[in-house]
Amino acid sequence: MKSRLIICHHCSERNCVRRHGKARSGLQRYFCSNCKRTFQINYIYQGHEGKILRQVESMYDEGKTRAEICRNLGVNPVVVDRYLYLISMESDAY
Ligand SMILES: [Zn+2]
Incomplete structure (x- = not known):
């Protein structure tokens, strides 16, 4: 399955970001294994x-x-x- 490349909001790393469940607001959350931080993308x-x-x-x-x-x-x-x-x-x- 090909997915869009997600860029980390904190460190701009492209290859370390994975899905991290969903926030209560329904936004997809992501976790960056490079800077160890989570962020959300409004899909x-x-x-x-x-x-x-x-x-x-x-x-x-x-x-x-x-x-x-x-x-x-x-x-x-x-x-x-x-x-x-x-x-x-x-x-x-x-
Ligand atoms: Zn990062």
Whole structure:
């Protein structure tokens, strides 16, 4: 099975990273055997969902409210909440 090469967020090592279960948020966690640290990758950042997430993120940055984001994107508040949560998780990781 061929999998995408994951780069460690901490040391940028490519070949020492393996899957390390899932976080409660549903994000895939990874463990780097080079620097012995774990990190998460948001797998929804690809494709269609990733596009929506970026839209949510930019609207949120513009100061739009959750309700406005829901209306603009035609998604329900639960979805927006999930994206906002993922965005906050991602910014914590850096
Ligand atoms: Zn590492």
